[in-house]
Ligand SMILES: Nc1ncnc2c1ncn2[C@@H]1O[C@H](COP(=O)(O)OP(=O)(O)OP(=O)(O)O)[C@@H](O)[C@H]1O
C-alpha cells in the first residue's frame with residue numbers, strides 16, 4: 001500500500017514537471033508570436049528558435065522560483081517543530097516533544113523516534129539526578145554521625161564505656177562509608193562493561209561452604225543456626241564475582257534475621273542450570289517493597305536498614321552479577337516469617353557470552 005502511494009506520488013511529480021515544461025514553452029511560443037506580430041519577426045529561423053528556447057527557460061525558472069517561494073513558508077511550518085524540538089533536546093531540555101505526529105506522514109517514524117529519544121533521555125536524566133541525591137544522602141548521614149560523635153568525644157567527663165561506644169559508632173560508620181564507595185565502584189565498573197569477565201569452571205559447593213565458614217563469627221555471634229545442603233557441582237562463572245553474590249545474600253540474611261533464627265542454604269543441580277537458595281526466618285519483606293529490592297539504594301525498612309549499616313546497593317550488585325552470568329535471581333518473602341532468595345545459574349556459559 002505504501003509502495004503504491006509512493007509510485008502514484010512519483011508519477012504525479014513527473015506529470016507536474018512535464019506540464020510545467022510544456023506550459024512555459026507554450027507561453028514562450030505565444031509571447032514571441034505576439035511580439036513578432038507587433039515588431040516584426042527576425043530574418044533568420046535560427047534566431048527566432050533561439051529566442052523561443054531562451055524565453056522558455058526564463059519562464060520555467062521564474063515559475064519554479066515562484067512555486068518554491070510559495071511552498072517555502074509551508075515547508076518551514078512543517079519542519080520547524082521538528083527543528084525546534086531537536087534544538088531543545090541538544091540543549092538539555094528533554095521535555096521537548098513534537099506534537100501531532102500523524103501530520104508528518106512518511107516522516108512520522110522519524111518524528112516518533114525523536115520523541116522516544118527525548119523521553120528516554122529525560123528518564124535517564126531523572127535516574128542520574130536520583131542517583132546523585134542518593135549518593136550524597138548516603139555519604140552525608142554517616143559523616144554527620146561521625147562528626148557528632150567525634151565532637152562528643154572531646155568532653156572530658158566521659159566514662160570509658162561511653163567513649164568506647166562512641167568509637168565503635170565512628171568505626172562502624174567509617175566501615176559503612178568505605179563499603180558504600182566499594183559497592184559504587186564495583187557497580188560502575190560492572191555497568192561500564194569494561195570489567196574483565198573471566199568465566200571458568202569451578203566447584204560451587206566448595207565456594208558456598210567456604211563463605212559459610214568465613215561468616216561463621218557473624219551468624220554464631222548472633223545466635224543464628226545455619227543449615228546447608230550443598231550437592232557436589234561445577235559451574236562456569238567468574239568465581240570472585242559470584243562470591244560477592246553469596247556473600248551479599250548471606251549477609252542480608254544474617255542482618256535481617258533475629259537471634260535464634262535459622263538460615264538455610266541449598267544448592268542443587270537442575271537440567272541445564274544450578275539453583276542456589278538462601279532462605280531465612282527473618283523479618284521478611286512487605287509485598288510493596290519486594291518488587292523494588294533489587295533497585296539501587298532501595299531499603300525496604302529505611303530506619304532498620306540504616307541502623308543495620310546498609311546502603312541498599314548489595315542486591316543491585318547481586319542482580320548485575322547474575323545478569324552478567326545470564327542467570328536469574330528472585331525473592332519470595334512473607335513479612336514476619338522470612339525470605340527466600342533463589343538464584344538460577346546456567347551450568348555453562350556459551351562461548352563468547354558475557
Ligand atoms: N534476607 C532479607 N530479609 C529481609 N529483608 C531483606 C533481606 N534481604 C534484603 N532485604 C531488604 O532489601 C533491602 C535491600 O537489600 P540490599 O542488600 O540491596 O541493601 P542493604 O543490605 O540495606 O545494604 P548493603 O547491602 O548495600 O549493605 C534491604 O535494605 C532490606 O530492607
Ligand SMILES: [Mg+2]
Pocket residue numbers: 248251252310313314315
Ligand atoms: Mg545487603
